[in-house]
Amino acid sequence: MAVGLPENVFMTKLDAAASWARSNSLWPMPFATACCGIELMATAASRHDLARFGAEVMRFSPRQCDLLIVAGRVVMKMLPVLQRIWLQMPEPKWCISMGACACSGGVFDTYAVVQGVDRFIPVDMYVPGCPPRPEQLLAAVIDMQAKVRRTGTVMGKEFMARDTPMGPEPFESEERYRIQDANLVQLGGFSAAMTSAGMKRGAGNHG
Amino acid sequence: MVELSVLQQRFGIELVESTFRDNRRIDVPAAKLFDLLSCLKSDHGFNTLIDMTAVDYLEYEGATDRFGVVYMLLDVFGGERVIVRTAVNLPDPKLPSVYSLWRGADWMEREVFDMFGIVFDGHPDLRRILMPEEFAAFPLRKDYPLKGRGERHNFPVITRAGS
Ligand code: SF4
Numbered sequence: 001m002a003v004g005l006p007e008n009v010f011m012t013k014l015d016a017a018a019s020w021a022r023s024n025s026l027w028p029m030p031f032a033t034a035c036c037g038i039e040l041m042a043t044a045a046s047r048h049d050l051a052r053f054g055a056e057v058m059r060f061s062p063r064q065c066d067l068l069i070v071a072g073r074v075v076m077k078m079l080p081v082l083q084r085i086w087l088q089m090p091e092p093k094w095c096i097s098m099g100a101c102a103c104s105g106g107v108f109d110t111y112a113v114v115q116g117v118d119r120f121i122p123v124d125m126y127v128p129g130c131p132p133r134p135e136q137l138l139a140a141v142i143d144m145q146a147k148v149r150r151t152g153t154v155m156g157k158e159f160m161a162r163d164t165p166m167g168p169e170p171f172e173s174e175e176r177y178r179i180q181d182a183n184l185v186q187l188g189g190f191s192a193a194m195t196s197a198g199m200k201r202g203a204g205n206h207g
Numbered sequence: 208m209v210e211l212s213v214l215q216q217r218f219g220i221e222l223v224e225s226t227f228r229d230n231r232r233i234d235v236p237a238a239k240l241f242d243l244l245s246c247l248k249s250d251h252g253f254n255t256l257i258d259m260t261a262v263d264y265l266e267y268e269g270a271t272d273r274f275g276v277v278y279m280l281l282d283v284f285g286g287e288r289v290i291v292r293t294a295v296n297l298p299d300p301k302l303p304s305v306y307s308l309w310r311g312a313d314w315m316e317r318e319v320f321d322m323f324g325i326v327f328d329g330h331p332d333l334r335r336i337l338m339p340e341e342f343a344a345f346p347l348r349k350d351y352p353l354k355g356r357g358e359r360h361n362f363p364v365i366t367r368a369g370s
Contacts, residue, residue, distance in 0.1 A: 076359050077339045083362070087370055111346050111355025112338070119360070122367035162367035175360070178352045 019152030029065035034072030036099035073101035119167035253280040256309035265349040322347035
């Protein structure tokens with residue numbers, strides 16, 4: 001370049017400048033549904049001090065945040081709420097799934113608990129642990145910042161490439177067997193979940 | 208203390224009484240349940256329904272009925288407690304609601320309905336309380352699989368590009 005830059009001026013790409021600004025002001029939406037939420041609070045409190053990484057502004061309105069932290073198990077009744085909150089957040093937005101329950105259902109492999117939020121919403125970062133230590137969440141936030149700086153674009157082009165569901169198959173084959181087994185047992189009464197095939201066989205078995 | 212013989216005379220039926228670690232239990236047929244409970248409330252001072260729940264006795268050793276419904280009563284002033292049990296069966300598990308006796312029965316009956324599918328006649332608002340409205344099964348019945356029948360996977364998937 002023929003023209004020399006004056007002092008105190010440097011050149012960069014717009015993408016890099018935007019990502020740098022965004023990564024240092026992640027505003028979390030604390031979606032704390034269970035015990036992991038306590039650890040999330042501890043992360044924000046004075047000892048661990050999330051503010052050191054510019055992410056201390058917990059916003060309780062999804063319209064004002066760009067980092068969804070799912071901390072705790074999500075049950076069937078809660079999942080539509082979680083999806084709605086995710087859709088309400090303005091772009092650009094990211095998601096951290098915190099703890100074994102949010103990542104995979106954890107020990108709660110029961111009829112009501114969703115087996116990992118990544119089956120139904122996109123997740124950027126997983127934090128293992130039950131519950132994860134605040135340090136682990138801090139590490140996730142730092143990694144999140146690195147990811148934003150590395151891949152971020154000013155118009156959010158990088159998100160458009162992620163157009164396939166990212167979690168495991170929402171319906172494993174085992175589940176089909178469970179449904180079959182359950183239908184073999186006669187349910188009687190007014191169970192609406194019973195198929196006609198199950199009813200026939202069930203009546204034969206239990207007379 | 209409410210005497211069993213007094214109750215038996217009044218209702219003209221055999222009531223079975225048993226105790227387990229200071230818990231006094233009275234078994235009553237479903238047809239007489241409401242009369243017994245309202246008598247306990249009005250004549251014997253059991254003014255509080257502490258809790259009410261149900262048990263599924265499917266494949267339970269020696270059980271003759273499918274469901275047992277349990278009412279735990281307390282006389283706040285006398286400090287006396289009694290547990291009243293009754294049995295209901297498929298295909299039409301139905302009991303009279305005790306909402307008119309104790310208002311606290313409202314949500315308890317809804318919970319028993321939600322989990323076991325036992326219908327309470329005369330309840331003002333018998334809806335599911337814990338599970339979502341569109342849930343089709345009764346999850347605490349023993350013939351319902353622990354991991355459910357795929358209801359927990361029945362949601363639209365949101366991709367990153369699509370949100
Ligand atoms: S991962 Fe552990 S600490 Fe976190 S919500 Fe689940 S059970 Fe609670």
